[in-house]
Amino acid sequence: MIRQLIIEMSLSTSAKMLGAGRGLLCVSRLSKHTLPDLPYDFNALEPVISSEIMQLHHQKHHNTYVTNLNNLEEQIHNANEKKDISKLVSLQPAYKFNAGGHINHSILWQVMAKDGGEPSKELSAAIKRDFGSMEKMQEKLSAATIGVQGSGWGWLGICPVSKQLRIATCANQDPLEATTGLKPLFGIDVWEHAYYLQYKNVRPDYVKAVWKMPPRLPPLPALRDFIHLYKLRAKKILSQNFLMDMNITRKIVRAAGVRDGDWVCEVGPGPGGITRGILEAGASRVDVIEIDHRFIPALQHLSEAAEGRLHIHRADVLKTCVGEVWRENGFPSASHWLDDRAPPAHVIGNLPFNIASPLIIKYLREMSNRAGPWTCGRVPLTLTFQLEVARRLCSPIDNESRSRISIMAQMYTDPRLVFSEGISAATIIPGACFVPPPKVDVGVVRFVPRAVPAASSPFEVVEKLVRQVFHYRQKYVLKGLKTLYPEEIAEDRAHELLREVRVSPSTTSIRLGVEEYAAMAASARPLPITLDSLASLPNAVPAPYAYAHCSIMPSEGMRLRDFSV
Structure with a gap:
């Protein structure tokens, strides 16, 4: 089943619609082209196509084609009156582009539906006859549409002579019937404005979403x-x-x-x-x-x-x-x-x-x-x-x-x-x-x-260092680093660390990037805390004692006179 975005037009109704579409090419000074209303709300196709995209697509992009088309037809009318052939020739590319944009989008809004459903029996039979199944038709149209170079459209159309269904693509805003002779039944717009805000540049995901709608929730209370x-x-x-x-x-x-x-x-x-x-x-x-x-x-x-x-x-x-x-x-x-x-x-x-x-x-x-x-x-x-x-x-x-x-x-x-x-x-x-x-x-x-984190040190080391530095965010970074070490060696070790990572002691916490913090964490080596290292510090208490006769405590114990101060 094709949900939300469906082939809503049968073989008979499509011909009528394109007959109206050909009327868009009539250059008249008396009638102006107007932006057609959407047959549903902007958010009707969510989550497949967002409300924001639909509003921009309809109100901005399609409206621009309509405005430009009216201006061009006014210029063409004036050039015809003046028999200015050069002017008429110069206006043809812009006319083709904007008229095609108006035709294509007028069709697009009609072949999109908010409630989902199946194509008509007549169209289903034709799809099975010419493609083998709905799934095979979807695969072929999707592949062709994804392969459009630059901007353009993918179309499922019908040949008015053979009555066979065919898949075709058109560049830019070239209209299908004027370009190939096929009458359009269903189209996929692959201009980036149709999907970029939601799918970025991943066109295959957008085209896939057109066919395979995610399961929706049944009606729920607001x-x-x-x-x-x-x-x-x-x-x-x-x-x-x-x-x-x-x-x-x-x-x-x-x-x-x-x-x-x-x-x-x-x-x-x-x-x-x-x-x-x-x-x-x-x-x-x-x-x-x-x-x-x-x-x-x-x-x-x-x-x-x-x-x-x-x-x-x-x-x-x-x-x-x-x-x-x-x-x-x-x-x-x-x-x-x-x-x-x-x-x-x-x-x-x-x-x-x-x-x-x-x-x-x-x-x-x-x-x-x-x-x-x-x-x-x-x-x-x-x-x-x-x-x-x-x-x-x-x-x-x-x-x-x-x-x-x-x-x-x-x-x-x-x-x-x-x-x-x-x-x-x-x-x-x-x-x-x-x-x-x-x-x-x-x-x-x-x-x-990050594929590679900025810090290679253990998380606990990084967190401890960063916490201490930002604890004194209004002070120099040296102040926070000194709190990582015992008071007796804090000054020397903090300066040594900053020299190793080439960070000024007088900078502040907010002026350092993650690379500097990662480097400081890597250089903040743990202190080898032992009794000997503590005893070697100035003013150590108790003062270092040495056993007079041996370096290993004898099993029978020792006497005070065996110690030398």
Whole structure:
């Protein structure tokens, strides 16, 4: 079955539509082309095609073709009146491009459907006759469409003479009928504006999604009604806030990169807002870890609707090993740590503010040791934080928001505020989107583990050093390093360490990059603490004593007169 994006036109109705399409090429000064209305809402095709893409595609791109086409026809009309043949010739490429864009997109909106379904019996029979099966037709059209060089379209068309179905591709906005003589039945737009915001430059994933829609959830009560149904209330003492806007939850899931067939662990699902978005995105297995028993019935309701894809674990996320959960259930495709492509797995969470920092430290420790979910490869991690903490995690060098957690996060991952490329312009989630609304806004950070961490030293050594340096963030870095050593040798050892890594003693913590901290951790060798080493220090107490006759304690013991001071 083709869900959502379907061949909705039968062989007979397609001819009528293209007859109307040919009318677009009539140059008239009296009639203007207009942007056709979408027969559904912008978000009707989610999660396959996002509301943002649909709005830009229809309101911006298609509208531009219509505007340009009207302007060109005005120019053509004037050139005809003046019999300016050179002008007419010069306008033809632009006219072909914009008229083709208007024709192609007018067809596209009609062959996309929000409810899914099967093609008509007549069209199904023709597909089976000419391709053998629906699946073979999909494979051939997908391969041809993916292979389009640059921008263009993949089409399923019908020859008006032989009545046979054929697959064709057209470059740019060349219309199918004018280019090949085929009448279009179904088209796939592979201009990047049709998919880049959601699928980046991975065209095969987009084309695959057109045909193989992920399983959708059956109709469920609205999230707000869901909360009232189960009488759920956020507990202030647990820093709980429910994210109610499903558009935002879906946006978080898209930013996390969840795709059809992926495995996802969601920490702190609450009433299941983000959980719904994950299931809608087509995840084949979703494990949710929730400690609050009040949310379990609501999550069980979702689990029943998800037909076995949602698994509930009532547990403390700080004490739960996600990797064990996945391994026990047969995680399908762990990848090598150095593979460029991440494994088909994700950890996602809208966390209570009071556990966000301890949890990210736990996960960073597991990343450094390749433990927990990171036994499966470089699994990306997407978490919500107070906006101040989110910006701190991604803070650059010499920024006042830079802190211990900035260094630790950037030492082992590449943290990015999602929805935007830069920190200052980052899209935030307003506190008003939550119930109850917190007094702060929220940011979403996606962590991609580094293939090679910046630090080779044990995580505990790095964390200890960074913590001590940032404990005196307003002081010189020397001040924090001295606290790592006994007072008697602190000055010498701290200066020695800074000389080795070529860092000025008078710099401050926020002016150092992760490379400098990694180098300091590597040079901060543990002290060989022994009784002899302590006894050799100035003013050692007790003073060093030597046994007068032998260096080994005799089994029968010793007398005081045998010692020499």
